[in-house]
Each structure stands twice: as C-alpha cells, then as structure tokens.
Amino acid sequence: AQSVTQPDIHITVSEGASLELRCNYSYGATPYLFWYVQSPGQGLQLLLKYFSGDTLVQGIKGFEAEFKRSQSSFNLRKPSVHWSDAAEYFCAVGAGGTSYGKLTFGQGTILTVHP
C-alpha cells in the first residue's frame, strides 16, 4: 500500500525567505507524485507533478520539487516566499500501472508567512 509522510505540520517563514516543505512517500514501484495547495474555503489546486523524466519539476507560482528515488522524497521548494503563499500544502502519491488513479495524501503542512 502506498503512503505519504509530511513531517512538518506547521512552518512559519518571513516574506522573501526561501521555503522547503518535506514529503516522503512509500510505494513499491515508480510513483506518480503531486503537490497540491489548499487555501481556506478553496478547493485543492495542483502546483506540480512528477511521473517520469527530469527529476526536477517546475510548477506554478514559482514552485519546484525534486524527486529523489534513493531517499523516497519529493520536497517542494520556493526561493522567495510571498505573503499570498500562506496556505496548506499537500503531497500526494498516485499508483502506477493498472491501478493508477486514486491518490494517497499526506497530512498536510500549514504555511504561515510573516511580513
């Protein structure tokens, strides 16, 4: 069974500082990996995804993530955080092969941005 761990429940950064949100996954084969963001009262919005090819993935809003198979990680990064980035971030893993489709999400990381 697949699983996702986001070790940090809450992270606080200052505006303009760099950001890294951690994600570790467990899956027996090559996974599909996703980062979603959820703002209060809003639905989940996809930031980026990895399913093959280049292990450094660029997403929307200046975010990027790197897939490291040896560490079973898919950490999300942003070089300079904006106040509007304050939200909850979810990492998710999707099964491949004939079982593709359903996503398993981590617990989420709440990001607070100080001015």
Place this chain on the structure above:
Amino acid sequence: DTGVSQDPRHKITKRGQNVTFRCDPISEHNRLYWYRQTLGQGPEFLTYFQNEAQLEKSRLLSDRFSAERPKGSFSTLEIQRTEQGDSAMYLCASSSGTAGDTQYFGPGTRLTVL
C-alpha cells in the same frame, strides 16, 4: 472552462437523516473521484468511477455510503443514517483517465452532523 462543481457547498443535518451530494465534473473527463477530508488531515480516497462504472471503493466507505454516476457525467454521493463521525468535507475530483493525469478538485461540500 467551468471546472468541477459541487452542490451544496454546506449541509447541516441531524443524526440519522440521509443526505445526498452532487458533483459535476469537467465535461470531457471520464474519471470521477470522491474523497473525504476531516479537520487537520489530508483527503482520503473513498471511491472512483470510469465513465459510469464504479471501479474501486475504499474500506472507509461503509454500507451507509453509496455513490452513483448513472450516465457517466455527474455523480451523487449519498450517506444514509448519518452519524456525527460523518462530519467532514467531501471532495470531488475529475480527470481525463490516463496514467499520471491531473485530478482537478471541486470546492467541496462541508457536512455537519448534529
């Protein structure tokens, strides 16, 4: 692009009542998913459809839960004899149905069972 829509956005009900939620996916998407999200947790998979066929149900989905997608377009999720533990956000997502595709989520229906 109308996106995924869900109705109602909020539902308050008394324990023991039945409730039904509706999801309208992006029109060309043939996969439709239901997830449940409780406070402080990530979404948990409930079930999904490929066109009108329900292909997988989570063990989280008790016999009181039923989902349908009769014409391969919109879907309904019904909860019978609601319990306080059913209080959660119910999320719907749709996708094109290819491996590694993106699931687009609706705004969710927040259920409160009193």
